[in-house]
Amino acid sequence: MDLEKYILAVITTNKNKVPAGHGVFYCDSKEEMETITANLEAILDGIAHSLTEDLYVIVKH
Amino acid sequence: MTEYTLPIVFGIFMGTLSRLFMLRTDYRQYPTYLHGKIIHVALGFIAAGLGAVFGPAILKEEFTAITFLTVAASQFREVRNMERNTLTELDHYELVTRGKTYIEGIAIAFESRNYLVILTALISTLAYLIFNLWIGIIAAIASMILSHFLMSGGKLKEIVDIEYVEPRFDGAGLYVDNIYIMNIGLPERQKEVLRYGMGFILKPKTFNARATIANLGQRQAILHDVSTALGVYRDSGTPALVPLAKRDLDDGRVGVFVLPQERDAEKAIKVIGDVPTLENAIRMSTEKVGMKNGS
Numbered sequence: 165m166d167l168e169k170y171i172l173a174v175i176t177t178n179k180n181k182v183p184a185g186h187g188v189f190y191c192d193s194k195e196e197m198e199t200i201t202a203n204l205e206a207i208l209d210g211i212a213h214s215l216t217e218d219l220y221v222i223v224k225h
Numbered sequence: 226m227t228e229y230t231l232p233i234v235f236g237i238f239m240g241t242l243s244r245l246f247m248l249r250t251d252y253r254q255y256p257t258y259l260h261g262k263i264i265h266v267a268l269g270f271i272a273a274g275l276g277a278v279f280g281p282a283i284l285k286e287e288f289t290a291i292t293f294l295t296v297a298a299s300q301f302r303e304v305r306n307m308e309r310n311t312l313t314e315l316d317h318y319e320l321v322t323r324g325k326t327y328i329e330g331i332a333i334a335f336e337s338r339n340y341l342v343i344l345t346a347l348i349s350t351l352a353y354l355i356f357n358l359w360i361g362i363i364a365a366i367a368s369m370i371l372s373h374f375l376m377s378g379g380k381l382k383e384i385v386d387i388e389y390v391e392p393r394f395d396g397a398g399l400y401v402d403n404i405y406i407m408n409i410g411l412p413e414r415q416k417e418v419l420r421y422g423m424g425f426i427l428k429p430k431t432f433n434a435r436a437t438i439a440n441l442g443q444r445q446a447i448l449h450d451v452s453t454a455l456g457v458y459r460d461s462g463t464p465a466l467v468p469l470a471k472r473d474l475d476d477g478r479v480g481v482f483v484l485p486q487e488r489d490a491e492k493a494i495k496v497i498g499d500v501p502t503l504e505n506a507i508r509m510s511t512e513k514v515g516m517k518n519g520s
Contacts, residue, residue, distance in 0.1 A: 202411055211465045214397035214410030221410075225464060 172208045173222040175201045181219060194218070229281040232353040232361070236280070239365040240273025240346030241266065243372055247338045265335070268304055272297065272339040276346030280354050297343060305336040320459055321452035321468055326442020330503045334376065341372040379507075381447070382498030384434035385427040385479075389490040392424040392482055402426050404473050404480030414465050421458040421466075423488060425481040425497060435477035436508035443506035444470035447481060447497055454496040456486030 173187040177197050182188065189204070191197040194217075201220045205212045210222040248265055275297045282290035309332040316322045323331075345368040353361030381387075390402045394415055399406040401424030409415050427447075429435040437443060448468040459466040468483040485493060 198411060198413070202413060205411065205414075205465065206462060209462055209464060211407075212410040212414065213408040 168225070170224055171221050172210045172224050173204050175204065175220040175222070176218055178218040229284075229354070232350045233277045233281060235353050235358070235361055236277030236346040236350030237270065237273045239349040239361075239369075240276055240342045241270045243345040243365075243369045244269025244273070244338065244342045246369060247341065247372060247376055268301075268339060269342050272301070272342040273346040276343035277350045279343075279347045280351040283351075284354060294343075297339075301336045301339045304339060305332045308332040308335045319449070320457050320461075321449050322445065323449045324442045324445030326440065326503050326505050327446040327449065329505055330446075330501070333504065338372075338376060341375060345369060345372060378504065379502040380498060381427070381438075381500045381502055384431065384502060385429050385438060387494045387497050388426045388428065389494060390424040390426050390480075392419065392422045394419070399482065401471075401480035401482050402478075404471050404478070406469050406471050406480060406482045407467075409465055411465075417466070418484070421484045421486075421488070423483055423485060423490065423493060425483070425493065427479040427481060427497070429477050432511055433507075433509055436510050437502060437506050438479045439472055439477065440503070440506035440508075443503050444479060444481075446503055447500050448483060450500045451481075451483045451485060451493060451496050455483075455489070455493060458484040458486055 171186055173189065175189045175191060175197050177191050177194060179190055189200050191200060197220065201212045204222050208222050210224045213221050213223055215221060244266060248262060275293060309328060312323065312328040312331060316328065345365060348368045349361050349365040352364035392399060392401050397408045397410050399409055399418060409418055427438055429438055448470060452468060466484055470479055470481045472479050
């Protein structure tokens, strides 16, 4: 089976939301979260999607 | 030199000429200069040769000679395969891909144009043989006009109304009018998208048009043509900056989101309107019994 979309990384400031099985990046502030997300988006060639205020995922499309 | 030599040469000349008329390099830059053109002119010449000898073969009562037309059929099916393979390979390197439906449409067009060349050469030679050179020329011009009419398909502006709408964000969701396009998380990327992005709403005029623009290949063709004509604000490694077309499930409208380098709504509407209606995307839902009155 070919996966067309998959999560490459998860970036969050909320330590209570811990998704397993992915690269998870905890951040101390919203600014740090946005910086890391922007960098990861460029590095991983994926798209940064916002699920909630404090949770981003990088998805490969 | 026999009595058939001049009519055959005339037919070949007219056939090749008609191929040259049908070989247009436009904004899509296809076929490219110069080798691509040579291939198609050469194949047109072969097609013209096949068409031109058809008339004399019939007049000489060499009916079995008709079988060489089957050679033409397989020869030009190869042309279609060649075009398909080349364009599919090249599509990987496009910033906004053509899509398989568009490629198939182009490949079909190349094959069918060779048959039109055969038709032109055949009619020209026969008219020359049966009547005279002048009638032959008139017949050639008439068949070239017919070829031109047959090769030009429909355009999108005939089946949809196009309207410019400024794209907007609702939270992380990007919208064109009320049509959801995609989720863009980063505020920085959102600003970029709003600065360069343009939105268009395609409103189908008929029920059939609704099905045609729903086709994913047709939508990809729109994105490709707009990006080719007006440029695209994107590069490899920026997957978030991607032109997309999404559908309103309620009424069949399509929201087109593009990132052109030249932000000119008038031009973009004209380009979208001139996108060919792809043969493989056309649906005739109302031809189904009992749906003729559907709007």
